[in-house]
Amino acid sequence: MSNQTIATEIIPYIFYRDVPAALDWLARAFGFTEEMRHATPSGMHAQMIFGGQRIMMGQGGKDWRMQSAREIGSASQGIFVYLADVDAHYRRAKEAGAEIVHPPRDESYGRTYTVRDLDEHPWFFTTPPK
Numbered sequence: 001m002s003n004q005t006i007a008t009e010i011i012p013y014i015f016y017r018d019v020p021a022a023l024d025w026l027a028r029a030f031g032f033t034e035e036m037r038h039a040t041p042s043g044m045h046a047q048m049i050f051g052g053q054r055i056m057m058g059q060g061g062k063d064w065r066m067q068s069a070r071e072i073g074s075a076s077q078g079i080f081v082y083l084a085d086v087d088a089h090y091r092r093a094k095e096a097g098a099e100i101v102h103p104p105r106d107e108s109y110g111r112t113y114t115v116r117d118l119d120e121h122p123w124f125f126t127t128p129p130k
Helices: 017-028 087-096
Strands: 014-017 035-042 045-051 053-058 078-084 099-107 110-116 120-125
Touching: 014 078, 017 035, 017 045, 017 053, 017 087, 087 099, 087 120
Parallel strands: 014 053, 078 120
Antiparallel strands: 035 045, 045 053, 099 110, 110 120
């Protein structure tokens, strides 16, 4: 085993019914950039990047029974993102037709808004207080 130091990185893995549609939607609505996609025996796998941070995504197949929030009728997780300008990000998402749950508002932890993606996963975008 190598003495090389490995940095810890936590990467959300989100299940989508249609990964190619999710790649397009996340780019348009949230500003993500596609990093990689490929077919696997259990469906499709992809990675996107935003502000230097990654997300991964996949769809079910014979090896995994993956369901999106839309399919199960409720969310089992959400994605919380700190960013520099929540109001500009909100405008982008709204113009792309994202389902806005709560428009930008000031909270003790920063200026924040909540949105659902195309498979109804909740996303919380926040600019932390100065």
